[in-house]
Amino acid sequence: MADRPIGYGRLDGTDLTRSPHLLASVRAATLAGDTPPEAPRAVIGASWARTLGHGVDPDVGRHNGLLAAEELEHRRHGSPLGEVLPVLADGLVPVADAAWHIMVVTDADGRVLWRDGSLAVRRSADRLGFAEGASWSEDVVGTNAIGTALVTRKPLQVHSAEHFVRTHHGWTCAAAPLHDPRDGRLLGVVDVSGPASTVHPAMLSLVSAVARVAEGELRTRHWAAVERLRSVAAPLLAGIGGRAVVVDRNGWTAAATGIAPAERIALPAAVTAGQVWLPALGLCGIEPLPGGWLLRVGEGGPAPAGGRVVVDVSGPVSWTVTVAGPAGRWALPLSPRHAELLYVLAVHRAGRTAAELAGDLFGDPTRTVTVRAEMSRLRRSLAGVLAHRPYRFAEEVEVELVRPRRAADLLPQSVAPAVLADRAPRG
Numbered sequence: 001m002a003d004r005p006i007g008y009g010r011l012d013g014t015d016l017t018r019s020p021h022l023l024a025s026v027r028a029a030t031l032a033g034d035t036p037p038e039a040p041r042a043v044i045g046a047s048w049a050r051t052l053g054h055g056v057d058p059d060v061g062r063h064n065g066l067l068a069a070e071e072l073e074h075r076r077h078g079s080p081l082g083e084v085l086p087v088l089a090d091g092l093v094p095v096a097d098a099a100w101h102i103m104v105v106t107d108a109d110g111r112v113l114w115r116d117g118s119l120a121v122r123r124s125a126d127r128l129g130f131a132e133g134a135s136w137s138e139d140v141v142g143t144n145a146i147g148t149a150l151v152t153r154k155p156l157q158v159h160s161a162e163h164f165v166r167t168h169h170g171w172t173c174a175a176a177p178l179h180d181p182r183d184g185r186l187l188g189v190v191d192v193s194g195p196a197s198t199v200h201p202a203m204l205s206l207v208s209a210v211a212r213v214a215e216g217e218l219r220t221r222h223w224a225a226v227e228r229l230r231s232v233a234a235p236l237l238a239g240i241g242g243r244a245v246v247v248d249r250n251g252w253t254a255a256a257t258g259i260a261p262a263e264r265i266a267l268p269a270a271v272t273a274g275q276v277w278l279p280a281l282g283l284c285g286i287e288p289l290p291g292g293w294l295l296r297v298g299e300g301g302p303a304p305a306g307g308r309v310v311v312d313v314s315g316p317v318s319w320t321v322t323v324a325g326p327a328g329r330w331a332l333p334l335s336p337r338h339a340e341l342l343y344v345l346a347v348h349r350a351g352r353t354a355a356e357l358a359g360d361l362f363g364d365p366t367r368t369v370t371v372r373a374e375m376s377r378l379r380r381s382l383a384g385v386l387a388h389r390p391y392r393f394a395e396e397v398e399v400e401l402v403r404p405r406r407a408a409d410l411l412p413q414s415v416a417p418a419v420l421a422d423r424a425p426r427g
Contacts, residue, residue: 020196023161024169031058043152044162046412047143050151050316051164053406054139061141061165066133067111076113080180081105081187083221084214085114088190091210093117099203101194104130108186108317110137110147121194128167130193138316141165145173146189150317151412153177153186153336155211157204160196172199176211181219182250184335186317190214222252229254229292236294243297245281246289259297266381267293269331279383309385309393311346312402313339316412323385325397337361338378340416341371346401347422351392360418 022037029036030048040048056062067075076082085105092103093116102117102125112134115122125131129141138147142164149156155176161169175191192207226248233246233255243258251267265280271293277283278295285296307325319339323330334342344352344360352360354368354375361371379386387394404410410423 020160020169023159027161027164040162043148043156044143044158047138047148047151048164050409050412051138051142053408054142056139056142056164058142058164059166061129061167063129064135064140066131068133072111072113072133075107075111079107079113079187080218081107081113081178081214084217087214087217088210089116091213092190092192092207095206096192096194099194099200100198101192101203104136104146104191104193105188106136106146106150106191107188108150110135110140110150110189112136113188117192118194124195125193128171141168144168145175145193146191149175149177149189149191150186153317153413155204155208159199170196172196172203174204174207176204176208178211178214181215182222182248182252183333185333225291226252226254229289232290233292233294236289240296245295245297246292247295248292254292262380265295266332268329269333279380307385307396308398308400310400310402311342313343313411314402314404316404316409319411321382323382332381336411336413337374339411340414340419341374341378343401343411344416344418345386345391345393346399347418349393349399351387351390353390357391361416363417 026036026038026040027048030040030045031052039045088105089103095101096103096117100118100121102115102121104112105114106112112130112132115125115132130136135141136144136146138144138151141147143158144163145156145158148158155174157172157174159172163169163171171193172195173191173193175189177189178187179185180187190207190211192203229246229248237244237246237255237257240257245256245259245261245265246254247265247267248254251265253261253263253265259281262280265278267278268276271286273286273288275283276286281295281297283298285298287294287296307323310322312322313319319334321332321334321342340361341357344357354371355365357371357375358367359365361367375386375388375391379388385394385397386392393399407423411419414420
């Protein structure tokens with residue numbers, strides 16, 4: 001996890017412990033539309049604005065109830081974070097317990113999956129509705145370390161009256177997002193929360209470090225699974241004539257014969273046995289294997305032209321591109337950078353040069369190398385859909401762009417100039 005924790009600006013770490021009244025007055029003035037004694041941190045001010053747009057009650061929030069026990073267990077069993085829960089607990093629970101804090105792990109929706117730490121603080125959290133199965137997303141409880149870290153995808157500490165909801169002002173929280181190393185997907189957040197009076201300036205660094213260790217453990221487990229698949233694939237491929245590749249469930253290559261494939265092959269979101277067209281290989285026959293797939297490579301050429309593309313950037317923390325046409329139907333999750341790129345291309349159907357895209361994303365038209373590298377990755381997954389010189393959607397493709405209901409909620413983690421301009425209110 002390369003993201004740096006979000007710093008405090010003028011309201012720095014020393015202010016967190018000596019001026020809770022200042023934080024409260026900043027919040028009160030800002031929410032009332034008055035000039036505050038000091039500006040809130042940029043990340044907090046932006047979150048307050050989003051929360052106001054969601055209609056969250058600044059006094060009590062708008063809790064939407066706990067998950068049923070069956071749904072909570074289903075989410076726990078389906079989350080890769082369950083595999084690294086011991087790593088998170090070993091690194092954080094002893095510290096949290098000693099400091100009268102609790103450790104909380106949520107999924108990407110902000111639902112609390114696991115909680116551990118001080119019994120007294122857990123009881124206080126129960127009274128606040130901060131329990132297993134609760135939603136701690138911004139649109140439910142407003143600005144908080146968990147929900148806001150899910151939006152920004154960066155480690156974040158939220159202290160006292162930086163929380164949007166008044167009943168949370170007695171708390172301090174430090175959270176870091178957790179990503180799946182196999183595909184970059186946001187899995188959830190690990191958080192340490194407790195009484196505001198016990199805030200420690202090193203807590204955010206500790207939470208961030210433990211999150212990186214947990215992601216490293218997931219990465220190690222991933223490559224161990226690929227190695228196990230490779231041991232199954234080697235004798236299988238030895239008896240196959242022609243070209244074939246064995247990949248894991250996420251498309252990572254374990255072994256191949258008659259072909260030199262990429263390290264990872266883009267697969268449809270839902271893979272089933274049968275015939276499918278893959279951008280990297282053409283037409284393939286797919287057969288299931290324990291932990292992966294056998295791809296028998298045929299003679300498929302370029303992807304059939306035409307079709308419909310839906311770029312959906314309406315959500316606050318996840319975005320997708322769906323392609324439907326003669327080659328089949330694909331639904332692919334997008335990283336923040338790829339969501340920005342496809343958004344810009346969907347807006348500018350005539351296309352953008354590498355320099356124009358660099359200006360759109362970075363405000364620096366000289367950063368063309370980065371743009372070309374990202375577009376190359378996108379085109380491997382969206383062959384037949386994206387063209388270049390200039391970069392654009394192919395003319396024969398119908399494109400639909402799904403935006404959020406409010407312009408202010410467009411890709412909220414993005415600082416790309418093109419996104420900031422479209423997110424700003426129109427005069």
